[in-house]
Amino acid sequence: MSRVLVWLRNDLRVADNPLWCVDTPAETMLCVYVLDRRWLTPWRPGDARARIGPARLRFLWESLMALRGELLVRGSDLLVCVGDPVDELQGVLRRAPADVIRVREDPGWQESDDVQRLASRLPSAVKLETVSGGTLFTREQLPFSPGALPDTFSAFRRRVAGLAPRPSRMAPVTLPPWPDEAPRGLPPLARVSPEAAGWRVDPLGGPWPEGGERAGRERLQRFLAGPLDHYRDTRNALLGDDVSSRLSPWLAWGCLSAGQVMAQLAERPADDDAAVTASREAFVDELLWREYFHWAARQDGAALFGEHRLPVAHExxxxxxxxxxxxxxxxxxxxxxxxxxxxxxxxxxxxxxxxxxxxxxxxxxxxxxxxxxxxxxxxxxxxxxxxxxxxxxxxxxxxxxxxxxxxxxxxxxxxxxxxxxxxxxxxxxxxxxxxxxxxxxxxxxxxxxxxxxxxxxxxxxxxxxxxxx
Ligand SMILES: Cc1cc2nc3c(=O)[nH]c(=O)nc-3n(C[C@H](O)[C@H](O)[C@H](O)COP(=O)(O)OP(=O)(O)OC[C@H]3O[C@@H](n4cnc5c(N)ncnc54)[C@H](O)[C@@H]3O)c2cc1C
Structure with missing residues (x-):
């Protein structure tokens, strides 16, 4: 049994989480999320506003608080730090040594670079384990090598037709205990970003999509119970809460997994109405767009962002x-x-x-x-x-x-x-x-x-x- 440090990034949920749904039991498990300080730097040269804006940060904080609650009731906890992810993780390891660090591989050049930087700084006794996730299909399932992703979405869709999404797993009832010596908790949002703490959603918009796993699950239930059936006809509408699924915030932060959405969809009884079937197919197509771009980004690496440095623009x-x-x-x-x-x-x-x-x-x-x-x-x-x-x-x-x-x-x-x-x-x-x-x-x-x-x-x-x- 080993002492595991779980480095959370875009999987802010307890159910169907590849970071702890593993076969090997752990002696202790420490869950850490690091808010990357680079996200608080200017979004472009010449404009001091941060790369992560108040709405996004607010949703993230709500999701982290909700996750902490879910972890606590299962005997675990959450530690949230702000800084350079690699420096912060090294600092945590000094206070609470671990034998294994587990992280999910993410698309995104900076995210991959962080994992490599961490690997190069770890003592040889600490094992860095990257697990796959975030997509509907596993790398092994794809009928082409990741480097040979089809050039167009339609070709991709044809190639993956008939593949079964990876099964979605239930939330564990208990989790390994928290190491005694490890710090815990998260700083108040007002200390991290007064802008985000003071931000209010414009009342002209629809309801605020509260962060966290429970809120994401509720949104999914609401969508499947009705709006899904007319999705094909309403998805292009510009006003209204139920015209598309609006699941994207929870999917993006991993409060919900795409696999969970597909699993719930598969449980819906078939419908004789052709329009309803077409709506369900159209919705699955959108999840496949997400899938396509997630594999594409893994292949594209840094090239996805063009030059790393944004152009100076005073236009x-x-x-x-x-x-x-x-x-x-x-x-x-x-x-x-x-x-x-x-x-x-x-x-x-x-x-x-x-x-x-x-x-x-x-x-x-x-x-x-x-x-x-x-x-x-x-x-x-x-x-x-x-x-x-x-x-x-x-x-x-x-x-x-x-x-x-x-x-x-x-x-x-x-x-x-x-x-x-x-x-x-x-x-x-x-x-x-x-x-x-x-x-x-x-x-x-x-x-x-x-x-x-x-x-x-x-x-x-x-x-x-x-x-x-
Ligand atoms: C310029 C541009 C930038 C975008 N940036 C993002 C982004 O940062 N994050 C993001 O999740 N989506 C992005 N999208 C895709 C899409 O606009 C949103 O996913 C969608 O509007 C979210 O609303 P929904 O959840 O109601 O989608 P639905 O229509 O209900 O679709 C269901 C799910 O499918 C996925 N999806 C749908 N369309 C796309 C698409 N074109 N590409 C990838 N996934 C898709 C999303 O996860 C979405 O939640 C972007 C699209 C454009 C044109």
């Missing part, structure tokens, strides 16, 4: 985009929702990303870094791979991948309800296309937009945007 266009002040309602509404709530629908993410890169011509990495700051569901693989994809690079590269934001606005927000919700001034315009081009109707009140791309011209002239009818 006023970037600042207008971040602040939701480009003058394009469809973009500004989404950027305000992002900063007000830490969340954004997939449709809105695609549009704001394409607009920044293709219309404002700003380096995509700056957009990805802003999302990294704000999204409560930020995960390195899904965020950076999606950004690269929308920008036209990465997987399935296509230079002409372009979202015509005006066309998208008229299609997905025909009455302008979404834009008027986040930009209440627009409610003074009649519901309909006018709300998407207010500068054409009330030039004295609504300024001209930052750009008016050529591609919008046909959309605007062929619709009532021009006349406001």
């Amino acid at each position: 006023p266009a970037l600042e207008a985009w971040c602040a939701g002040a480009t003058g394009v309602p469809f973009i500004d509404a989404a950027m305000r929702e992002l900063v007000g709530t830490g969340w954004l629908s997939n449709r809105a993410r695609q549009n704001v990303a394409s607009f920044l890169v293709k219309d404002l011509q700003v380096d995509w990495r700056l957009g990805a870094a802003w999302f990294e700051r704000w999204l409560v569901d930020y995960d390195a693989a899904s965020n950076w791979e999606n950004w690269r994809y929308v920008a036209g690079g990465g997987r399935d590269p296509r230079r002409d991948r372009y979202f015509n934001v005006m066309r998208q606005a008229l299609r997905y927000d025909a009455d302008g309800d979404y834009v008027a919700h986040w930009l209440p001034d627009l409610a003074s315009l009649p519901p309909g296309p006018a709300r998407h081009a207010p500068w054409r109707h009330r030039p004295a009140r609504f300024g001209r937009p930052w750009v008016e791309p050529e591609a919008w011209r046909t959309v605007m002239t062929s619709s009532a945007v021009v006349t406001g009818q």
Whole structure:
């Protein structure tokens, strides 16, 4: 029996956790989470705001507190430190020696680098064990080597069709005891980040997705009990709590595993209604997008992030985009929702990303870094791979991948309800296309937009945007 130190990163749950669902019993087990101090450094050169924003940090802290509660009732505990992960872990080991350090391998260049740095500093008597997890399938199950991941999502989906997701395991009833000499507990959020402790979700947004395993499980039950059945038709909606699953924050921090979601889904009885079946298939497809990008990020390593150092950007266009002040309602509404709530629908993410890169011509990495700051569901693989994809690079590269934001606005927000919700001034315009081009109707009140791309011209002239009818 050995003394184990479990290094938690993105598996903040007790059930189905590969870090302690192992066959070898431990004499003692010390669970440590390190908030990486680099996350508290500026999100880009020239702007002091931190890489991890208040919404994300708040969700993380809630999840850690919830996890601590779950661990305590099972005879264990949690220690949360702030600093360089490798230095902090070495400090913990000095106070509470361990024979084994167990960590889950994560996509993300910095995360892999941390594991290697730790390995190079450990005394030979300490064994570093990396376990796999975070994905639906194991490496061994994949019908191709990880280096030969198919170039497109559709090819990936075809290749993994029929594979059974790894089984999801129940929460242990008890866990190995905590080593007597080890410190425990977590610092108050206000000490780590006064910004996060004082942050409040914008009441215009939906309910705050409280962090932690129990809240994630409840959200999953609620989604499976109804919204799932019309998911295919509602997933592109911009307003409403139950239009998509909204499971992403819990999946990103590992308060829920993708395997648990699939296992619960498999328990639903089959339905004769073709629309319901199509909805369930569409939802599984999205989980497969996540899977694809997680394997892709493992393969891409540092290349996923382009240059490690972000470009210095003083472009006023970037600042207008971040602040939701480009003058394009469809973009500004989404950027305000992002900063007000830490969340954004997939449709809105695609549009704001394409607009920044293709219309404002700003380096995509700056957009990805802003999302990294704000999204409560930020995960390195899904965020950076999606950004690269929308920008036209990465997987399935296509230079002409372009979202015509005006066309998208008229299609997905025909009455302008979404834009008027986040930009209440627009409610003074009649519901309909006018709300998407207010500068054409009330030039004295609504300024001209930052750009008016050529591609919008046909959309605007062929619709009532021009006349406001
Ligand atoms: C520019 C950009 C950045 C993004 N950044 C992130 C991110 O940091 N974290 C993140 O989880 N998702 C990211 N996404 C993907 C997607 O927008 C969100 O996963 C989704 O909107 C979350 O809402 P939901 O849980 O209701 O999703 P649902 O539609 O209910 O989908 C179910 C689950 O499938 C996964 N999923 C769905 N779409 C995608 C996708 N395109 N790529 C990867 N996984 C997907 C998510 O885990 C999601 O919770 C990004 C998309 C874009 C275009």
